[in-house]
Amino acid sequence: MNNVKTFSLSRHSRLFAVPDSNKEYLFVRSGERPYYEEPYRAESYAIVYIKEGAVKMNAGLTSYNINAPAIITLGASVIRYFTKNSDLLKMDVIFFKDSFLLEGYADHFFLGRQEFFENNDLHVLPLKEADVNKFNKLYDLIQLTQITTTYHQAAIVRSYIFTLIYEVDDLHRQHSSEIVSPKKNQLLFANFRKLLSANYKQERKLDFYADHLHLTPKSLSAAIKKQSGKSAGKWIDETIILEAKVLLQNKKLTVSQIADMLNFSDQSVFGKFFRAGTGISPMAYRKKFD
Known part of the structure; x- marks a missing residue:
């Protein structure tokens, strides 16, 4: 923290x-x-x-x-x-x-x-x-x-x-x-979110989550989308972007340091990922707080 x-x-x-x-x-x-x-x-x-x-x-x-x-x-x-x-x-x-x-x-x-x-x-x-x-x-x-x-x-x-x-x-x-026992897909979704919360900073690949939940990536993504309206991959990307937005508000951290904290190979790869998810670069997002 x-x-x-x-x-x-x-x-x-x-x-x-x-x-x-x-x-x-x-x-x-x-x-x-x-x-x-x-x-x-x-x-x-x-x-x-x-x-x-x-x-x-x-x-x-x-x-x-x-x-x-x-x-x-x-x-x-x-x-x-x-x-x-x-x-x-x-x-x-x-x-x-x-x-x-x-x-x-x-x-x-x-x-x-x-x-x-x-x-x-x-x-x-x-x-x-x-x-x-x-x-x-x-x-x-x-x-x-x-x-x-x-x-x-x-x-x-x-x-x-x-x-x-x-x-x-x-x-x-x-x-x-008073709640009726959750169905199979609800339990899977809850377990996926718990796994994601614990691992998103280190793991962005769908295969990791599918393996831990004993499913193929395709099956996991389909089940999560059916339950939530978003694919498993979308959940992973949006969780990382949300964390990045919080980190970018801390100007003591460089964009390169944030990329490293989120396990990107370099600042450029992180920048492309962030722009794809938000439509703006990490630096442009940070400037909103000047």
């Missing part, structure tokens, strides 16, 4: 125009969303409560049209961006670093077990009316704690974040128990 430009808590505070009073967590209550439409990662986790209106979010290559009431959960490593989907959007957000939440906590793997922070199929949780009152009260308590300076302020906020995580996990468990 050291080579990847991330949104800091300070940058989030500037984006939302709220005071940056703490370096470990940030609470935002917003009636307006300053949409950032380029892919990015953050240094912090986020639990977002969409109270009214709607927003469009892309997490990885998954696109969501999110209508209130809903909860969004995002881990620090998730590439995301947001675009406008409604003139009305009211939301509460708690951003927090893992080091803050787990300070003094014996189980350092706690966040890693909460799949909804990293799994692109689980980032959005629609809320039923029965759940809305509970989340309203939890976020109200966080805001009250945020604006009241007390000796135990950080510990109290930390306890509310744990409560939010347990509430979200409980709702996901209830939801999963």
